[in-house]
Amino acid sequence: xxxxxxxxxxxxxxxxxxxxxxxxxxxxxxxxxxxxxxxxxxxxxxxxxxxxxxxxxxxxxxxxxxxxxxxxxxxxxxxxxxxxxxxxxxxxxxxxxxxxxxxxxxxxxxxxxxxxxxxxxxxxxxxxxxxxxxxxxxxxxxxxxxxxxxxxxxxxxxxxxxxxxxxxxxxxxxxxxxxxxxxxxxxxxxxxxxxxxxxxxxxxxxxxxxxxxxxxxxxxxxxxxxxxxxxxxxxxxxxxxxxxx
Amino acid sequence: xxxxxxxxxxxxxxxxxxxxxxxxxxxxxxxxxxxxxxxxxxxxxxxxxxxxxxxxxxxxxxxxxxxxxxxxxxxxxxxxxxxxxxxxxxxxxxxxxxxxxxxxxxxxxxxxxxxxxxxxxxxxxxxxxxxxxxxxxxxxxxxxxxxxxxxxxxxxxxxxxxxxxxxxxxxxxxxxxxxxxxxxxxxxxxxxxxxxxxxxxxxxxxxxxxxxxxxxxxxxxxxxxxxxxxxxxxxxxxxxxxxxx
DNA sequence: CTTGACGAGTGTACGGCGTACGCCTACCGT
DNA sequence: ACGGTAGGCGTACGCCGTACACTCGTCAAG
Numbered sequence: 001x002x003x004x005x006x007x008x009x010x011x012x013x014x015x016x017x018x019x020x021x022x023x024x025x026x027x028x029x030x031x032x033x034x035x036x037x038x039x040x041x042x043x044x045x046x047x048x049x050x051x052x053x054x055x056x057x058x059x060x061x062x063x064x065x066x067x068x069x070x071x072x073x074x075x076x077x078x079x080x081x082x083x084x085x086x087x088x089x090x091x092x093x094x095x096x097x098x099x100x101x102x103x104x105x106x107x108x109x110x111x112x113x114x115x116x117x118x119x120x121x122x123x124x125x126x127x128x129x130x131x132x133x134x135x136x137x138x139x140x141x142x143x144x145x146x147x148x149x150x151x152x153x154x155x156x157x158x159x160x161x162x163x164x165x166x167x168x169x170x171x172x173x174x175x176x177x178x179x180x181x182x183x184x185x186x187x188x189x190x191x192x193x194x195x196x197x198x199x200x201x202x203x204x205x206x207x208x209x210x211x212x213x214x215x216x217x218x219x220x221x222x223x224x225x226x227x228x229x230x231x232x233x234x235x236x237x238x239x240x241x242x243x244x245x
Numbered sequence: 246x247x248x249x250x251x252x253x254x255x256x257x258x259x260x261x262x263x264x265x266x267x268x269x270x271x272x273x274x275x276x277x278x279x280x281x282x283x284x285x286x287x288x289x290x291x292x293x294x295x296x297x298x299x300x301x302x303x304x305x306x307x308x309x310x311x312x313x314x315x316x317x318x319x320x321x322x323x324x325x326x327x328x329x330x331x332x333x334x335x336x337x338x339x340x341x342x343x344x345x346x347x348x349x350x351x352x353x354x355x356x357x358x359x360x361x362x363x364x365x366x367x368x369x370x371x372x373x374x375x376x377x378x379x380x381x382x383x384x385x386x387x388x389x390x391x392x393x394x395x396x397x398x399x400x401x402x403x404x405x406x407x408x409x410x411x412x413x414x415x416x417x418x419x420x421x422x423x424x425x426x427x428x429x430x431x432x433x434x435x436x437x438x439x440x441x442x443x444x445x446x447x448x449x450x451x452x453x454x455x456x457x458x459x460x461x462x463x464x465x466x467x468x469x470x471x472x473x474x475x476x477x478x479x480x481x482x483x484x485x486x487x488x489x490x
Numbered sequence: 491c492t493t494g495a496c497g498a499g500t501g502t503a504c505g506g507c508g509t510a511c512g513c514c515t516a517c518c519g520t
Numbered sequence: 521a522c523g524g525t526a527g528g529c530g531t532a533c534g535c536c537g538t539a540c541a542c543t544c545g546t547c548a549a550g
């Protein structure tokens with residue numbers, strides 16, 4: 001699988017080629033087997049050559065995430081909020097299904113990448129357009145949790161036979177400009193963040209009550225379970241108004 | 246924080262002491278700073294000494310998870326299923342809140358540890374006792390997803406300023422005995438697994454339709470959102486029949 | 491044509507990691 | 521008294537990410 005080592009007849013490296021190769025390598029051999037050295041070898045290049053195109057491994061991982069998340073292709077979206085949200089979430093799931101490492105990497109990263117922000121912005125936008133208040137949208141996003149990203153935790157199946165950022169900030173003016181740009185690019189995210197954290201130091205969030213969000217989502221699910229139980233649920237394809245994606 | 250190095254006046258190591266120290270270290274400095282070497286230093290001992298008490302780092306992590314999950318203390322549980330489930334889940338959340346690394350480690354492990362199985366068995370038992378069918382229980386567990394473990398994904402908050410086991414099996418007889426023991430210890434897990442995977446090679450699962458489970462949970466949440474939206478939701482503390490834990 | 495800057499790829503080296511293997515020694519039952 | 525055993529020690533190996541200084545090909549300015 002490794003390329004020829006002759007430096008003459010080898011395509012020049014580029015950030016894009018590096019990221020592609022990294023994604024392919026992670027797909028093929030698992031994320032834990034992805035090392036800078038192994039990746040360089042795969043590209044027929046010395047390890048340090050990679051550092052001309054990515055700052056370090058963290059940035060490589062971010063780039064890989066963005067590549068995958070950027071590949072989310074939402075279907076034709078109807079005007080109703082439910083179809084729009086459902087479609088985007090299922091599209092995200094589809095995009096991530098062939099890259100099992102992606103969800104884990106996304107979670108391990110400290111902050112969202114641009115493509116992730118764009119996706120979230122689109123989902124939030126779908127709620128708002130559908131008449132959801134900022135508040136309800138906020139809670140809904142929390143309740144959806146990791147489902148926004150197109151995957152669910154699967155701790156559950158798996159045979160039990162086997163036992164088991166950014167450092168110091170830039171100058172204030174520059175920071176403000178960056179914020180304005182952010183707000184322009186991700187208007188819905190910004191609106192939502194601003195509503196929950198208007199009196200907070202941080203640029204965007206940390207202003208919401210985790211415990212409340214947790215219980216909100218939990219009770220929403222428990223309510224749903226109770227309804228299904230009462231109506232003697234057996235095995236209809238969708239709990240209520242499910243519609244095809 | 247490191248102990249004295251004099252081997253004479255130092256308490257002897259033990260698996261328990263190692264696990265405790267590991268948990269404390271992970272709590273204090275983060276899971277990524279937990280290395281065998283650092284942990285040994287913390288215990289005033291040479292790295293290889295640890296390997297007399299844990300087989301390797303993987304087993305250390307499993308032990309840490311079990312220590313934390315084993316510390317889940319469910320409150321007084323009423324007879325109603327909802328209170329029981331809710332109580333156990335919130336207790337799990339509470340136990341894991343002071344160990345932010347735990348959820349990540351749980352996910353990264355390949356299979357559930359005994360304490361995790363016990364917790365899931367209890368939750369499943371609460372559903373079944375409350376009159377849930379095996380099927381509905383199964384879907385409910387999937388829908389709860391990572392919430393069973395007492396945490397939610399929080400990709401959402403976090404300032405965007407920062408850019409972004411066991412190997413080859415033992416002989417069949419021994420395996421069967423192990424299975425019986427498993428079934429005895431975790432009856433509800435076993436029942437549920439058996440119902441979804443009766444014609445499957447693997448000991449316990451892999452028999453359920455991921456896509457169905459995903460959409461089931463998604464639609465359950467979307468139904469809930471729609472109801473709240475229609476009734477012009479503003480900010481009542483709980484969507485419906487929320488009760489105190 | 492020379493030259494000097496520049497960017498891509500190279501080579502070497504450092505500190506940290508998990509852990510295999512063998513030794514040393516204090517304790518124990520006989 | 522003595523051999524076994526269990527717990528802790530020391531050394532060593534092969535990985536890892538990456539800092540730093542280099543070479544060399546390209547190309548614009550003189």
